[in-house]
Amino acid sequence: QTLEQAIQPIENLDKTLFQRVDVTANEKIQKDVILSNIVSASLPSIELNIQSAVSQDKSFFDRGIDQVGVRNTDFFGPHLITSPQAIEIASVGELFSGVAKSAVEKLAISKENINQQLSSRTPISGLRCPFSNVPDCTAAATSRYRTIDGSCNNLNNKLWGRSFTPFERMLPALYDNGIDEPRQTSLFGGPLPLARKISSQFHQPSLIGHLMPDLSHMTMEFGQFLSHDIQRNALSTGYAGSSLTCCGSTGPISRPNCFAIEIPTDDPYYSQFNRTCLNFVRALPTPKLDCSLGQRQQLNQNTHYIDGSQIYGSDEQTSNSLRTFTGGKLQTGADPTIPNLLPKDTANAANCILPASNANVKCFLAGDVRVNQHPALISLHTIFMREHNRIAAGLEALNNGWSDQIIYDEARKIVGAMLQHITYKEYLPEILGDAIMNTYGLKPLTSGYFNGYKSSVNPAIKNEFSAAAFRFGHSMVHDSLKYNNGEQYFKDVFLNPSTLYDTSGGVNSITKGLTESNSQKVDERLSSQITRHLFERQPGFGGDLVAINIQRGRDHGIPFYQLIKTVCNVSGNVHEPSVWTALNGLYQSPFDIDLYSAGVSEKPISASKIGPTFACIIAKQFEALKKGDRYYYENSGDQAFTLEQLVEIRKTTLSRIVCRNTGITSIPTKAFIKNISATNPTMSCSGVSAIDYNKWKCGWSDWGPWTPCVNFIQFRLRTCRQQKPCAADVCTGDAFEVQMCGSVSDVDLPRIKAEIQSFRSILDTQHKLVGVVDLHTAQSALQNIASQHALQNVDVSLSAA
Ligand code: HEM
Ligand SMILES: [Ca+2]
Numbered sequence: 001q002t003l004e005q006a007i008q009p010i011e012n013l014d015k016t017l018f019q020r021v022d023v024t025a026n027e028k029i030q031k032d033v034i035l036s037n038i039v040s041a042s043l044p045s046i047e048l049n050i051q052s053a054v055s056q057d058k059s060f061f062d063r064g065i066d067q068v069g070v071r072n073t074d075f076f077g078p079h080l081i082t083s084p085q086a087i088e089i090a091s092v093g094e095l096f097s098g099v100a101k102s103a104v105e106k107l108a109i110s111k112e113n114i115n116q117q118l119s120s121r122t123p124i125s126g127l128r129c130p131f132s133n134v135p136d137c138t139a140a141a142t143s144r145y146r147t148i149d150g151s152c153n154n155l156n157n158k159l160w161g162r163s164f165t166p167f168e169r170m171l172p173a174l175y176d177n178g179i180d181e182p183r184q185t186s187l188f189g190g191p192l193p194l195a196r197k198i199s200s201q202f203h204q205p206s207l208i209g210h211l212m213p214d215l216s217h218m219t220m221e222f223g224q225f226l227s228h229d230i231q232r233n234a235l236s237t238g239y240a241g242s243s244l245t246c247c248g249s250t251g252p253i254s255r256p257n258c259f260a261i262e263i264p265t266d267d268p269y270y271s272q273f274n275r276t277c278l279n280f281v282r283a284l285p286t287p288k289l290d291c292s293l294g295q296r297q298q299l300n301q302n303t304h305y306i307d308g309s310q311i312y313g314s315d316e317q318t319s320n321s322l323r324t325f326t327g328g329k330l331q332t333g334a335d336p337t338i339p340n341l342l343p344k345d346t347a348n349a350a351n352c353i354l355p356a357s358n359a360n361v362k363c364f365l366a367g368d369v370r371v372n373q374h375p376a377l378i379s380l381h382t383i384f385m386r387e388h389n390r391i392a393a394g395l396e397a398l399n400n401g402w403s404d405q406i407i408y409d410e411a412r413k414i415v416g417a418m419l420q421h422i423t424y425k426e427y428l429p430e431i432l433g434d435a436i437m438n439t440y441g442l443k444p445l446t447s448g449y450f451n452g453y454k455s456s457v458n459p460a461i462k463n464e465f466s467a468a469a470f471r472f473g474h475s476m477v478h479d480s481l482k483y484n485n486g487e488q489y490f491k492d493v494f495l496n497p498s499t500l501y502d503t504s505g506g507v508n509s510i511t512k513g514l515t516e517s518n519s520q521k522v523d524e525r526l527s528s529q530i531t532r533h534l535f536e537r538q539p540g541f542g543g544d545l546v547a548i549n550i551q552r553g554r555d556h557g558i559p560f561y562q563l564i565k566t567v568c569n570v571s572g573n574v575h576e577p578s579v580w581t582a583l584n585g586l587y588q589s590p591f592d593i594d595l596y597s598a599g600v601s602e603k604p605i606s607a608s609k610i611g612p613t614f615a616c617i618i619a620k621q622f623e624a625l626k627k628g629d630r631y632y633y634e635n636s637g638d639q640a641f642t643l644e645q646l647v648e649i650r651k652t653t654l655s656r657i658v659c660r661n662t663g664i665t666s667i668p669t670k671a672f673i674k675n676i677s678a679t680n681p682t683m684s685c686s687g688v689s690a691i692d693y694n695k696w697k698c699g700w701s702d703w704g705p706w707t708p709c710v711n712f713i714q715f716r717l718r719t720c721r722q723q724k725p726c727a728a729d730v731c732t733g734d735a736f737e738v739q740m741c742g743s744v745s746d747v748d749l750p751r752i753k754a755e756i757q758s759f760r761s762i763l764d765t766q767h768k769l770v771g772v773v774d775l776h777t778a779q780s781a782l783q784n785i786a787s788q789h790a791l792q793n794v795d796v797s798l799s800a801a
Helices: 003-007 010-017 025-062 084-107 111-118 138-142 195-202 217-230 316-321 369-373 375-396 404-432 434-439 463-467 469-476 506-516 545-555 561-567 577-584 595-600 612-627 643-649 654-661 749-770 775-787
Strands: 211-216 480-483 486-489 518-520 666-668 682-684 713-717 736-740
Touching (some): 211 506, 404 434, 404 612, 463 595, 469 545, 713 775
Antiparallel strands (some): 211 518, 666 682
């Protein structure tokens, strides 16, 4: 089937699949009663099912099949670390799925109408809702600072964007049974092609010629760092903190929450190691935020907002564990040779690959547990931790009398704003291009406040974005990291912190290397370092990130590509014909094609690096993250930066942050652009100053210059900085000074003195009325006094410096 033929019937298809069924209020009440009865009738058997799943897991554990800690054949790394809060929520999620299934069965609801028929019936009596404890946001409503967990950002929907809340969706999920079973069946019957087959056939290893010509490898890395700010899926675990084993000696094992990736026997790579199966566990289930019944949803363990949570943590406990509690600083590692590394994970909770010879070398702790994935990610984490501590020191030196807490909060606020500025000013324009930036209103302003906050916008990360579109960055991953005068292949440095302890290279060399090498093109080809050797601990036993991405999409019930393409208003042929043919040829029908594979392989739209469907999903997400974030850095309001502080934030570039916090001496002005040119000259790090902390000093600013002499009178002004978190009474005295100037004759002297008196009282009134004395208002008041005498005497020569 050609693409044209495939697209033609799509209009009809999506309408019938996801039609909205409206019911009257009476019908609702009736069905609510029926539903409550179903809940109470079916709960015991659902609980029994869950119990039996637990005892099954226990038996796997008792037999030593599921183990605590890693084995040489494990390749999920820190992504498998699941927080206790997530496991707690998931236990309720299992119940919700069970109830939804029995309701659908008993009410004979058709698969297509599940969400409409089951939703709007909240709360379901008999089911505890993990999201019913809504926090008290009284203090947060006027607070200058975000909460650590992201709650109380939206004051109408206090849990929007909080850590440990579900991913939202652009479209309802498409599960095999309508509710919770992974999408494995073609819409037209028969199985979907194996994820590993699609990966090995369609997503072949990138070639030398597949470099992105203009963008540096830093662009890839910042993308990952940003991704770790806004999303962390919660994956299933086994009994007593063990890992679920989903592969047996002959292939996938069938057990709850397992969804192993089958390897075809003729696999071009893994077959030589006789591997038949790649371990893969399902994402944990969660109820929806409103706890209405419906399809299985997935849980984001991080705050959805761009707020630096990968640096600070997404819950109080993590955030506290990373602080020193003096001077607002974050902890650093007490390493004797290299100062200012991240604090050490001495217990090796992240299961890193550590050298036996050097007990000093440890992995690191940060706000996001995936920090140790590879040295480039660790380096960015280190740089931003250092920037926080630099700012904390700068703020402390102002002697504003701020406590540790205030300095920490303010430095965290500034770092979060810097991250947003880099994201919207530097990163997204390179990925999306100018036209899309404009269409979605993503460009930051160059001055003034952005007044586009909308409390109706839910910032939550969309499942289509997380499970597919924003994984476009995996295609940018290069085979190696440039290091000193050589390179390090990813497979040799995954989960290995040794590079960071190298006194002759370390963070400096890795970071410089990122700016001096290219990203790979966003296309269907991906580095074999991640499609064969992901987190490899033993040759042949690495993972395949593309197969994982495809399988994850099916695990989450992400609808097929054509449907999302239609919702994004993308039409026509958006692939190279040969690419489409190769992909389509693997599937029974074009309506089965997985979003990840088809999205990443679209032809980039002009001036952008990605195709139209991923661009749509990504632009919409970043629009929501901007307009739906009360603490977006350019907003005015109670939490706002002052305009002069905003000027400082807007000077931020990633290169400047790198310069300030590494030993690098020169760097491209634009860290994301690889080649040096007139528009991207080399910048010397020695000229890079810190932000001007004086804009955070409480009390009087310095005096402005004396104004020109008008009618023998001149004045100068100063402003009081008593914005939060300054105390309200930090300024005593006047905001203005007035003096006589020029040579005043004895005749004029009494008059001028009187006029100075009245001018002072005008300024005084203005000060008391609006809190500041405005230069232009003051100047016209003075002109006014002068002109009353018709002897306007302007002596410009005396305008003092
Ligand atoms: C060497 C670099 C990278 C490695 C080794 C890596 C590895 C991984 C792994 C193992 C997962 C979990 C997959 C799953 O279980 O579903 C993942 C998820 C993800 N990655 Fe990457 N990644 C890299 C770079 C990037 C980049 C550059 C981006 C974006 C620009 C990105 C975006 C994502 C997203 C959005 C997810 C889903 C997050 C979630 O599970 O909550 N990654 N990555
Ligand atoms: Ca966040």
